[in-house]
Amino acid sequence: MSNPGVIAYDAGDVRVIDLPEPQPAADEAVVEIAFGGVCGSDLHYWRHGAAGQSVLREPMLLGHEVSGTVVAAASDGSGPGAGTRVTVHPLTPRGDGATPWPADRPNLAPASTYLGSAMHLPHTQGGFARRVALPSRMLHTVPDALPLARAVLAEPAAVAWHGLGRAGEVPGKRVAVIGSGPIGLLVVAVALHHGATEIVATDLEPAPRRIAESLGARTLDARDHEAIAALHADIVVESSGTVPGLAAAIAACRRGGTVVMLGLQRHGAVEAPLATAITRELNLVGSFRFGDEFDEVIAALADGSLAVDGIVTHVLPASRALEALEIAGDPSVSSKVLLAFDPAV
Known part of the structure; x- marks a missing residue:
């Protein structure tokens, strides 16, 4: 039986090839993957050869959002x-022997590895x-x-869950989401789950704004700076990872x-209206991946309290990676795109 895999070799060079059967270590299981979610990092490896x-x-099998059996x-x-x-849960927390990090926040371990x-x-x-x-x-x-096609959203939903958790208590709060890509839309879903009284989402494109509205948010064009x-x-x-998005979030x-x-902002210096943040006494907090929220997210997806309908817009067979x-x-045409590794899908 063939074992197709999606391998990134260099910028602009991603191929679907037949891989050898996996040879698991003693503490590894062999998983038959049903679905994989395309993440922004996968796009960066494909477009730029780097994230x-x-x-x-060296050649690398892509993907860290997966579900299967x-x-x-x-x-x-x-x-x-x-x-x-x-x-x-694709994280392996690991220290580097020199850099301190809080033991109860494994996502901050300085030498961690992450699938793909x-x-x-x-x-x-x-x-x-x-496989x-x-x-x-x-x-x-x-x-x-x-369903496994929804379970594959657990990883990106956990990113959104952790991010909103960094803000503290959500019930009764007004929440704005800058950027309505897949992560931003999942933030909208998590904010609704957590009891926000109003959610406003922004984006440049009409399509993601429509999905945000279907989830229960009011939306604004990201160019409407006054509103x-x-x-x-x-x-x-701030879920766009752009310099204008950060300025909009502070505003x-x-x-x-x-x-x-x-x-995630670009590497290096990023311009931001920090005088506004200072005079408003804003709390600016970072959020990176997630920690122990994963099982909570799975449970909320399973019982329907975390409503994510419409966020997956395309499901394509792995052969069409x-x-x-x-x-x-x-x-402008998609939100979360899934690869189906089961030939029957």
Whole structure:
């Protein structure tokens, strides 16, 4: 049986090739992947051969948003058994022996690895293949009520969940979301789940604004600077990862409010209206990946309290991975794009 995988070789060079069967270590299970979600980092590796400071130096299997079924349990007896439906927490926290980090925040461990990341050499191979060997500790059971096509959203939803959590209490608050890409839309969904009284989402494109509205947000064109500045939101989540988006987030926040910097800004110096942040006594907080929220997110997806209908806009077979990357890279036509590794899908 073939084992197609999506491999990034260099900028503009992503290929679907037949991989050897995985050879698991004792603490690894073999997982038959059903779905993989295309993330912004996958797009960066495809377009630029790098995601920030993580530069491709050898071929790498893409993908860290995956769901599937265990077909061979770990031989050391750890983790779920064969036949268990799972989704994957792709982080391996690791210190560097020198840099301090809070032990209760594994996402901040300075030498961590992440599936489908070129940060380290050798690269950490990802999950975009029909069958992969994964550490059993990464595998989280998916409840029967949760389809695998929705369970694959657990990883990006956890990013949104963690980001909003960085702002503190949400019930009764007015929340603004700058940028309505897949992560921004998931922030809208999480804010609704957490009890925000009003949510306003911005974007340059009409299509993501329509999805945000279907989730329950009011929307603004990201170019309507006057309306954004008039929001006076209690919590603003910057999810675009752009310099104008950061400026808009600060402008949209009420005095004494909180701006969560969720979207990853470019490397190096970034211009921002810090005088405004100072005189308004804004709390500017960063948010990076997520920690122990993963099972909470899975449960909320399973019971429907985290409503994500409409965020997945395209599902393509893995054989059409290049087409999927093209579609995912055009926010005017897509939001979250999934690869289906099951030939029957």
